[in-house]
């Protein structure tokens with residue numbers, strides 16, 4: 001592996017009695033693309049949210065680029081900018097234009113000037129194929145377009161790593177590929193990515209590693225080809241039998 005960018009050591013988290021993350025050990029190298037897969041309720045979203053400090057955890061350590069996750073304040077805002085997150089439900093600001101959605105973070109958190117932020121935003125919107133929509137509002141765009149805006153918005157912060165939590169599962173089938181294509185492009189350009197998805201095509205094309213989670217644990221890790229053709233654990237075999 002290249003130099004590790006995200007390192008989780010013995011991370012444990014509970015929701016009440018539920019031990020949702022159990023001794024999670026995971027290293028993500030710079031430029032590495034890790035696909036996280038597993039049954040519903042296994043803790044995949046919680047894992048992403050914990051890395052982005054949207055959730056707290058009780059024991060263990062998480063470092064990004066060698067630095068532990070900050071607790072609060074300015075450092076936390078900085079962390080959220082360094083760790084981009086794209087959710088299933090686009091989460092754009094409904095009452096702001098597409099352009100404003102993309103410039104808001106760079107201006108408010110990164111302290112960029114408005115003109116510079118707009119120039120860069122337009123480049124990013126161009127790159128994800130929605131530059132024509134810059135002056136519209138989110139509700140005027142298709143789901144696939146909104147999700148591409150959400151990706152552009154994250155990229156505008158120049159994140160060190162991008163987390164994607166089932167970015168295509170709320171989309172109509174014909175829009176899935178337009179979002180996956182953008183993600184494959186990012187992967188090829190060397191973005192460090194953690195992607196929760198059941199899209200095997202994406203995993204095969206773009207992932208360096210598949211991490212299989214079940215019941216709050218990492219059960220298995222392998223290269224995509226190996227994982228999909230020769231899973232080792234019964235849990236993984238069972239899961240793949242259901243989705244393939």
Ligand code: ADP
Nearest residue numbers: 015018020038039040041042043044045046047
């Ligand atoms: P996945 O993304 O793999 O489907 P999640 O991380 O969303 O799994 O959830 C893992 C488990 O934690 C599930 O049993 C879920 O019900 C529970 N859970 C998730 N968020 C919360 C929360 N905020 N409070 C209590 N339980 C939660």
Ligand code: MG
Nearest residue numbers: 044045046166
């Ligand atoms: Mg989830």
